[in-house]
Amino acid sequence: xxEQKTAGxxxxxxxxxxxxxxxxxxxxxxxxxxxxxTLDQGESVALVGESGSGKTVTSLAVMGLTGVTGGRVAGxxxxxxxxxxxALPEREWRRLRxxxxxxxxxQPTRSLNPAYTVGDQIAESVRxxxxxxxxxxxxxxxxxxxxxxxxxxxxxxxxxPHSFSGGMCQRVMIAMxxxxxxxxxxxxxxxxxxxxxxxxxxxxxxxxxxxxxxxSLLFVSHDLAxxxxxxxxxxxxxxxxxxxxxxxxxxxxxxxxxxxxxLLASIPKPGLRAGRxxxxxxxxxxxxxxxxxGCRFHVRCPHxxxxxxxxxxxxxxxxxxxxxxxxxxxxxxxLSGVTVG
Amino acid sequence: MSLLDVxxxxxxxATGRNLLGRPTRRIPAVQDVxxxxxxxxxxxxxxxxxxGKSTLGRIVLRLIRPDTGRIVFDGVDVLALRPREMRRLRxxxxxxxxxxxxxxxxxxxxxxxxxxxxxxHTDLGRAARLRRAAELLDRVGIGRRYLERYPAELSGxxxxxxxxxxxxxxxxxLIVCDEPVAALDVSVxxxxxxxxxxxxxxxxxSYLFVSHDLAxxxxxxxxxxxxAGGRVVEQGDVEQIFRSPTHxxxxxxxxxxxxxxxxxxxxxxxxEVRGTP
Amino acid sequence: MTNAxxxxxxxxxxxxxxxxxxxxxxxxxxxRRSTVVAGGFLLLLVACAVLAPVIAPHDPDAQxxxxxxxxxxxxxxxxxxxxxxxxxxxxxxxxxxxxxxAVQAVVVALLIGLPPGIVAGYWGGLLGAxxxxxxxxxxxxxxLVLAITIVAVxxxxxxxxxxxxxxxxxxxxxxVARATTMDVRHETYIEASVALGCSSLRTIGRHILPNVMPPxxxxxxxxxxxxxxxxxxxxxxxxxxRPPAASWGSMLSxxxxxxxxxxxxxxPPGVMIFxxxxxxTYLGDGVRKGMLRSRSxxxxxD
Numbered sequence: 033x034x035e036q037k038t039a040g041x042x043x044x045x046x047x048x049x050x051x052x053x054x055x056x057x058x059x060x061x062x063x064x065x066x067x068x069x070t071l072d073q074g075e076s077v078a079l080v081g082e083s084g085s086g087k088t089v090t091s092l093a094v095m096g097l098t099g100v101t102g103g104r105v106a107g108x109x110x111x112x113x114x115x116x117x118x119a120l121p122e123r124e125w126r127r128l129r130x131x132x133x134x135x136x137x138x139q140p141t142r143s144l145n146p147a148y149t150v151g152d153q154i155a156e157s158v159r160x161x162x163x164x165x166x167x168x169x170x171x172x173x174x175x176x177x178x179x180x181x182x183x184x185x186x187x188x189x190x191x192x193p194h195s196f197s198g199g200m201c202q203r204v205m206i207a208m209x210x211x212x213x214x215x216x217x218x219x220x221x222x223x224x225x226x227x228x229x230x231x232x233x234x235x236x237x238x239x240x241x242x243x244x245x246x247x248s249l250l251f252v253s254h255d256l257a258x259x260x261x262x263x264x265x266x267x268x269x270x271x272x273x274x275x276x277x278x279x280x281x282x283x284x285x286x287x288x289x290x291x292x293x294x295l296l297a298s299i300p301k302p303g304l305r306a307g308r309x310x311x312x313x314x315x316x317x318x319x320x321x322x323x324x325x326g327c328r329f330h331v332r333c334p335h336x337x338x339x340x341x342x343x344x345x346x347x348x349x350x351x352x353x354x355x356x357x358x359x360x361x362x363x364x365x366x367l368s369g370v371t372v373g
Numbered sequence: 374m375s376l377l378d379v380x381x382x383x384x385x386x387a388t389g390r391n392l393l394g395r396p397t398r399r400i401p402a403v404q405d406v407x408x409x410x411x412x413x414x415x416x417x418x419x420x421x422x423x424x425g426k427s428t429l430g431r432i433v434l435r436l437i438r439p440d441t442g443r444i445v446f447d448g449v450d451v452l453a454l455r456p457r458e459m460r461r462l463r464x465x466x467x468x469x470x471x472x473x474x475x476x477x478x479x480x481x482x483x484x485x486x487x488x489x490x491x492x493x494h495t496d497l498g499r500a501a502r503l504r505r506a507a508e509l510l511d512r513v514g515i516g517r518r519y520l521e522r523y524p525a526e527l528s529g530x531x532x533x534x535x536x537x538x539x540x541x542x543x544x545x546x547l548i549v550c551d552e553p554v555a556a557l558d559v560s561v562x563x564x565x566x567x568x569x570x571x572x573x574x575x576x577x578x579s580y581l582f583v584s585h586d587l588a589x590x591x592x593x594x595x596x597x598x599x600x601a602g603g604r605v606v607e608q609g610d611v612e613q614i615f616r617s618p619t620h621x622x623x624x625x626x627x628x629x630x631x632x633x634x635x636x637x638x639x640x641x642x643x644x645e646v647r648g649t650p
Numbered sequence: 651m652t653n654a655x656x657x658x659x660x661x662x663x664x665x666x667x668x669x670x671x672x673x674x675x676x677x678x679x680x681x682r683r684s685t686v687v688a689g690g691f692l693l694l695l696v697a698c699a700v701l702a703p704v705i706a707p708h709d710p711d712a713q714x715x716x717x718x719x720x721x722x723x724x725x726x727x728x729x730x731x732x733x734x735x736x737x738x739x740x741x742x743x744x745x746x747x748x749x750x751x752a753v754q755a756v757v758v759a760l761l762i763g764l765p766p767g768i769v770a771g772y773w774g775g776l777l778g779a780x781x782x783x784x785x786x787x788x789x790x791x792x793x794l795v796l797a798i799t800i801v802a803v804x805x806x807x808x809x810x811x812x813x814x815x816x817x818x819x820x821x822x823x824x825x826v827a828r829a830t831t832m833d834v835r836h837e838t839y840i841e842a843s844v845a846l847g848c849s850s851l852r853t854i855g856r857h858i859l860p861n862v863m864p865p866x867x868x869x870x871x872x873x874x875x876x877x878x879x880x881x882x883x884x885x886x887x888x889x890x891x892r893p894p895a896a897s898w899g900s901m902l903s904x905x906x907x908x909x910x911x912x913x914x915x916x917x918p919p920g921v922m923i924f925x926x927x928x929x930x931t932y933l934g935d936g937v938r939k940g941m942l943r944s945r946s947x948x949x950x951x952d
């Protein structure tokens with residue numbers, strides 16, 4: 033296991049990030065509050081949570097896309113390579129996206145423009161960001177398709193997106209983003225829309241890419257099982273805030289927040305046939321604007337202590353050398369994580 | 374006697390037409406598939422996109438007409454029915470769709486959506502219909518305050534519960550579940566799967582459960598049918614499929630299920646670290 | 651097994667999402683000033699047309715040969731025409747004819763265009779292709795010539811003229827209805843309603859029509875403007891209203907033949923036609939933008 037603290041400055045440092053979106057009544061509703069985490073050079077970190085937890089909003093804020101989606105960053109800081117990003121003018125952002133950080137999305141087939149060949153799209157991005165000439169950019173496109181393990185790259189580079197399957201489109205998207213040599217790759221549910229076997233191969237590809245290029249990865253997902261395949265550290269979000277974070281071993285084997293334990297328990301495990309019931313977290317995640325007082329999870333929590341959990345909003349506190357949890361009862365309750373059979 | 378018997382159905386889709394209106398490409402979606410489903414049984418149809426599993430689900434309900442084959446539902450030859458008779462039979466065979474966000478009419482309130490089947494098939498009055506809808510919504514865990522809400526105001530999990538209630542309104546014998554939880558978060562998935570299981574036990578429902586995810590199938594299915602390229606490659610008891618899959622494709626599907634155990638720096642799965650944290 | 655399905659009892663409902671529905675659309679429409687002005691103008695016009703007998707200062711058809719071609723004065727605010735009839739009164743009564751004619755034409759276009767459009771979009775196939783070809787043919791025919799031919803066969807008169815105009819406008823309604831229906835047809839909830847056992851009539855009426863209507867409302871608004879102009883053209887050519895009844899088009903015709911002596915006669919009907927067509931266009935535009943706005947406000951993520 034790696035020591036986090038001694039490493040120099042992290043590649044990405046998010047501090048007390050707060051993001052708001054316009055509410056129906058004309059004001060602003062906080063959607064993300066007090067989110068802090070770091071990501072080291074070459075590391076892969078997962079942002080995990082249900083839809084409505086604020087994980088996508090957080091990743092978009094890192095990419096500087098909050099404004100595009102209609103929201104605003106209401107506070108906190110995002111530092112990338114020591115540089116403050118929250119007040120960066122749009123001109124600077126355009127220079128940073130591409131060579132600095134790139135993002136891939138859940139719907140690969142919709143992220144590509146059907147009117148251009150994939151080669152054109154990769155080459156265009158390379159020419160704009162790296163200033164390569166036409167021929168060099170085209171060569172780069174072929175090289176990149178090869179890197180993302182698309183067979184017969186030199187031929188496929190002339191094909192249009194519609195002749196690629198979903199998994200192949202996601203590879204093309206990855207090629208397009210990686211062509212600019214980014215230092216950080218943000219992947220927002222990149223495999224959710226794909227078949228299981230395709231998902232396995234894309235995850236393998238991301239692992240290979242990290243090994244070959246040393247790119248850092250911020251992986252956004254609702255599925256802890258998928259995250260386990262490639263992330264060293266995990267940040268669990270619930271109702272707009274981080275409820276637990278730590279190394280993968282911490283989070284999977286020794287979860288300290290009941291929500292994390294609940295998420296782990298709801299993954300179907302092989303051989304679970306006997307009872308034929310999955311363990312589920314009761315209820316559903318509260319929407320922004322209707323977060324309960326006290327611990328935001330207490331309503332659904334099997335370990336809640338009335339009189340404590342429902343009154344005071346807990347701070348996130350260290351619960352181990354590399355782990356933090358936002359639960360007042362973290363030291364009192366026994367939670368079970370994943371067991372290796 | 375089984376509830377549903379499908380014998381040798383095939384369906385080829387034609388895509389792209391030339392100037393003369395002749396199809397330029399034919400895609401065989403389902404090829405010579407047979408299955409039988411007992412009362413109260415759950416048969417899972419598993420495969421990846423393009424395997425023909427969703428098409429099969431729609432053929433069973435005659436939402437798509439197969440080119441060849443025979444479908445017998447409770448002794449009735451489904452393909453021979455006239456449209457009016459078919460509409461009547463639909464009371465007993467229902468469907469739950471993958472995408473809860475688009476399977477409910479955005480302009481219909483939750484109560485209206487669940488009561489609609491009664492309006493179409495019975496002569497119950499409005500009050501009686503809405504009362505029945507409220508009962509069903511209670512059963513699937515949607516509170517009464519959601520009755521007058523519209524789909525845009527509900528979460529994916531809630532919408533899928535509404536869709537389940539709607540499918541149950543007419544007390545069907547068969548429900549085709551087309552990837553009913555694929556669009557949902559892991560935590561919500563568990564709730565909805567448990568609900569489907571409970572309902573099956575209470576009402577003796579038969580499910581044709583279409584899914585690309587073998588991990589889910591183990592919890593709900595009695596038997597599993599694995600499809601690839603429009604054909605059945607393997608079928609059997611759920612235990613047998615999971616313990617000793619014979620077909621190489623089934624083995625690959627099984628091994629691709631992600632396991633929630635992190636990997637170490639060298640890419641190997643970690644072993645659990647015991648002891649005090 | 652107990653009945654302990656984990657119940658979904660969320661903590662408070664989701665944040666009241668932008669009030670989807672009619673109120674939202676209406677608010678979106680009324681937010682644009684140009685739309686409000688255009689709507690106001692049209693309401694005023696309707697009021698004038700309805701109250702014509704009350705507000706018109708003179709009988710629009712009363713001739714007074716001694717007062718021919720008088721310029722505007724205290725007695726005749728907009729002057730008189732070649733038979734000595736009061737132009738203002740004729741203008742007010744003309745609004746009646748124009749609006750009535752426009753509504754007639756649009757109703758005809760709606761009846762001929764909408765149902766076949768939905769049918770063609772819903773079933774497609776040979777029937778759809780045939781209907782589409784027929785409408786294409788109708789659309790490619792030069793509209794004014796077609797209208798003149800129809801009037802020539804059926805005889806002049808506002809109703810016949812508007813039947814012709816409606817026929818010419820029908821393909822617009824057809825196309826929009828067909829395109830929208832084809833879009834909605836692929837939504838899962840349409841398949842769901844078929845799976846439920848809904849008849850085609852119910853599926854179309856309850857699930858498809860509500861989606862087709864918003865864009866159709868837009869077409870209606872723009873078509874009303876076109877119809878006003880078309881009625882004026884046909885009446886100008888003598889194929890619309892029968893003399894002595896007043897219509898803006900026939901007034902324009904009178905004005906043009908007296909251009910040399912009484913140039914001021916051109917203005918009242920000309921300006922009214924211009925403003926009315928403009929108002930309908932702006933209203934249609936405002937409705938479209940209002941609907942777009944309320945739709946985009948309804949979507950929300952993570």
